Amino acid sequence: MPKFYHAVSLALLVALTQTSCSTTKAAEQQTDTSAKAESSERAKPASRSGLKSYSEVITKDAISDEGVFTIHKVGDKYYYEIPDSLLQRDFLWISRFANLPSGLGGGYINAGSAVNEQMVEWQKFADKIVLKTKSYNAYAADSLPISLSVKANNYQPTLYAFDIVALTPNSPGYVIDVTKFFLSDVKAFSGLDADMRKEYKVSKLDDNRSFIQSAKSFPLNIEVKQDFTYDATEPPSNSATGSISIMMNQSMVLLPKVPMQPRINDYRVGYFNINQYDYGSEALKADEKSYIRRWKLVPKDIEAYKRGELVEPVNPIVYYLDPATPQKLRPYIKAGVEQWQEAFETAGFKNAIIAKDPPSPQEDPDFSPEDVRYSVIRYVASTTRNAMGPSVSDPRSGEIIESDIIWYHNHLRSYRNRYLLETGAANPSARTLDTPMEDLGEMMKEVITHEVGHALGLPHNMKASSAYPVDSLRSGAFTQKYGIAPTIMDYARYNYVAQPGDKNIRFVRQLGPYDHYVINWGYRYLPEAKTAEQEVPTLAKWIEEKANDPMYRFGSGSGGFDPESQTEGIGADVVKASTYGLKNLKQVAPKLYDWTAAQTNDYDDLQELYGELLGVWSRYIGHVVTNVGGVREERLKPNQEGYIYNPVSAKEQAASLDWLLKNAFSSPEWLNQAKISRNIHHANYVESIRNLQARHLNNLLSPDRMARLMENEVNKVNYNALDMVRQLQRGIWSEVYSGATIDIYRRNLQKAYLDRMDYLLNEKPGKSSRYGTPVDISQSDIRSIARGELVQLQRQLKSARTRHANDLTRYHIDDAIVRIDNILNPQNS
Structure with a gap:
């Protein structure tokens, strides 16, 4: 049965066989010439001293799996067959937990969590093949003399050295034994970091209880699972065993020869980014360059795209649901993923992001959530109340190649509680422990949309929630159209401003105007721009066109000094918003017993919710504290009028402190x-x-x-x-x-x-x-x-x-x- 390939794999496969649209014929010829010379040098046969014949090593009993490297299993040994052409190619190596004990890492680590992500390359040295890390944090074009100094002063560690045990028979290549490597406690690939080893008093890896679970090769990646058991005197669970068992998944992904054309980061718009120091710059220093992290989307029909028609991408972004996901929640999770289609249509793409059920074993026997070819919404059986949206990207260009959204089982309880406490005064639907499934589903959908936003490259935008006038949040017409903040990427979860008697209010966050704007800025395909630098005037123009509209501002919330850029806040006036919030909370507090213990004949929920009520009260107070000594930040470039940092007025600061003394x-x-x-x-x-x-x-x-x-x-x-x-x-x-x-x-x-x-x-x-x-x-x-x-x-x-x-x-x-x-x-x- 043919293997089932993810869209990411196809995207990378195309990239491997095509050159960038910005590559000139001269550059292609130069690349081909140097590649031939390099290949010729690498193809020189190694010394045959100590080498066995291919058939002596890879016997007729070998179980072989062809892919980026061919993997051979002979008895209990594993061999990699490495083509000479793939030496000194860039690979991305991702180490993840596949299985782990309860409580490891305090509850915020789960199956699927990446513990290390690094770029590596395989090199031949004498009669050995060495695996080395590789970094693009510092670079210079190979054609520049300074590139020699960059390499000399940024020498990368050797992770492992393998003896060449045989040469491949039909084409230049080398056979190495990787068994010992994958059975060793190599720190660069281990799931237990130094803090865990200290906390759990880990002494050593137990060789007798550790083994290779599986090794599979695919056209662009290799997936290896290791089952490791460590001796540990204070393990996080099952303390009587004195040990910790974990299963690690090691993914090695071949990166394109020609990286995606990057998009230069602008701090006025919110994107995660990668940073590099270019020592070949004409500036009188190593020029720091910052590129946004994003998926590679190219229109299938570029001419139709230019005409303004909605066009499907060559390779859409595809998320698979975890097989462990409860059936009743699947529609909401899919809706959360595909809600981003609206924003991608603003960028000119249709069906740019798709959610799918996990393939059955008949459809794809090789499907695994740990496989880097698949982006998966992981459903984690854990008491942790959280969700996350990490991603893996090409460190050369910022291209996102895979991500796993993490949803923890207990997370909806947190949203149920906040819904009751923050909206219960004005929202009859929230005044119960048995929140209607329709409401819970809407909350879950929006959380998934938020986490997928992170996986699309978007960080939190805490500035956005200060865009709307506070009293507009009491308007049904306004909130139904614009939501409670201009972006799903803010921590503006609920409308705690709306008062009893306000009609048709939107209480839960939703996708907003900023989300359309930011996706267009980061993902719109600019076919006329042949370099990242050529895109900058267009990108800057889009920002400056929106500069005076607060709905399109970005602020990370870091620093703690900007009252307009805070977590969990809504509205342009923190004093007014917190006044409304406290007014609602004072109506909820006397009803809390009736909504909980009186219904369940149990005090557990009451105790939990009362503790969280104190937290909500404290949060409203904290929003106003930030006004005192507050400084509002406006992200500007020198060609824009105004100051970046503007202190809150004396009148506002004094009034805020007076409010704090009273409340x-x-x-x-x-x-x-x-x-x-x-x-x-x-x-x-x-x-x-x-x-x-x-x-x-x-x-x-x-x-x-x-x-x-x-x-x-x-x-x-x-x-x-x-x-x-x-x-x-x-x-x-x-x-x-x-x-x-x-x-x-x-x-x-x-x-x-x-x-x-x-x-x-x-x-x-x-x-x-x-x-x-x-x-x-x-x-x-x-x-x-x-x-x-x-x-x-x-x-x-x-x-x-x-x-x-x-x-x-x-x-x-x-x-x-x-x-x-x-x-x-x-x-x-």
Whole structure:
């Protein structure tokens, strides 16, 4: 029965036999000439000393499998037959888990997870064949003299050396024994990294319990499965055995001779990328080049494509469902994959991405989810609540050649819980543990679409969710058309802004305008551009045409300083959005018992959801914290007007801190639902609130935030670090000024404040660079401010202590006075 080949294989096979459209005849002739010379040099026969005849090694009992290399199994030995023509060719080697024990790596590693990805080449040296790593991080064209220095100063490791045991009879080539190699614990291909070996106390690979499971050769790849058992005194599971057994899948893929024409990355648009240093550049340095990671899509009919017609690609992107996927979920997973067809149509392609059921053994006896020829939606039996969308790409060009989407079995529970908590006030469908399958299916579809987006080359775009006016998210017409954010690649999962009574609201995220824009930017075929550089003017023009429309902005969310680029946020005004969110949460909290324990006669779900409710409350608070000392980032090039970094206005920062004092640092009595707290824990509620409030307080008083506030002085923003600390201190200690009794929540919070001031004043001098905002605490205004404000606070406390009749309040004030003495004079404490 013929083997079933994936579209990726066909794409690579075509690439192997064709030259790039940008290759000139002269370049082709030069390549052919040098290739012939190289082949002639490699074809010189090796010394026959110690070599056996081919028939002595590959006997009549050999089981042979022809492919990129022919594999022979003779008894318990495995041999590779390597054609001379494939020496010094680029291969991509991917090491994956095929099977693994429960709990390995903390639950975020699963069958199908890649543990290493590296480019290799096979070379002949004397009477040996050596396997070496190869890198394109540093390069220069072979025609340039500097290429000699690049090679000399970037010498790559030898992974293994094989004796040549025989020569091939009918064409130049070499036979090597790979048995020992695949039965050895070679670190570059192992599933157990150094941290795992240390954590599980791995001593050695047990040779007696390790073997080669299978080795198969295909036209462009080889797949080998190894069954390894290690001696380990503290394994992640089955501790009585004192061992860890894993099955590894080693994929070796032949890359095209001519790489795909890359597309130059532009940081104003979101794509994962590969970076290279070009030492042949005319710049006065090694020129760093960045190319986006994307699949190779070429129209079948280029002329029709030029006319603006939708055209199918020569090789579409194909995803197969894992055979382990439950039948009832398959339609939603397929819909999640194929939802991207809409965006690819914007780029001129139809049927560019397709989801298929796994082939039956009759259709393809060689199908394996670990096989790099197949991109698979892996369904993982794990309690982990997550999903991922990794991919494998050609390090020379950024061409994605395979990806596996990972879906963990328990992930829908997380979405069920968030759906109930964040939308339950306005969405009757969410007020149950038995969420309708239609709603769950919609959530799953959108998660799959998000993860496939990663596999298409798209990173998170956390900036996008700040594009829409907050009140537009309460409009049915708006949300049904535009969703709750312009992209599926943001962490804008649910519409927590919509209020009870709002009609026809879209509550779940969906594909948006940015997704169409970014796929067109990265995937539209530009037939007139013969080099990556020739594409740049067109690509830049597309970006600048959308520059003033917030729906097409990109921001990674890294750095933690931009309030418009945050995880889980929605809407252009974080204060307003969080106000709506808290208003909804205050309606959900009293109903939580009725929606859970009252229905199930069990407290487990109630306990789980209440813990997550506290997390949702904390998340809304955190969004507003980022406004204080916040800096909005606009990704611009010098030919565009404006500044990249723009501090949040003084008015917004002061108003945000005032909001925090009222909503984050006041006593949250509404969270103390007796039916909940007194049924799920004997004593934990007060400590949970203290922990969350202290976390946000410490975040406000972090050195990196204070560094940005100090910069406001030179940026002419009339709100600096002293203004913030003074406003915060007066709010945290408001009872000292008013004479009110200080309750338990506030006493805890005030002690947390003193601990943080102690940290700022007495931490060992050094540079704090959290979130990339470096500051030397000991040589900045931070300690001056902390000392000055603590002196003021101590004076107020001494004056106020006699005004408080409540013993516990007075004892707390006395304790605070002593604590401040110890902070200001640590040598006396």
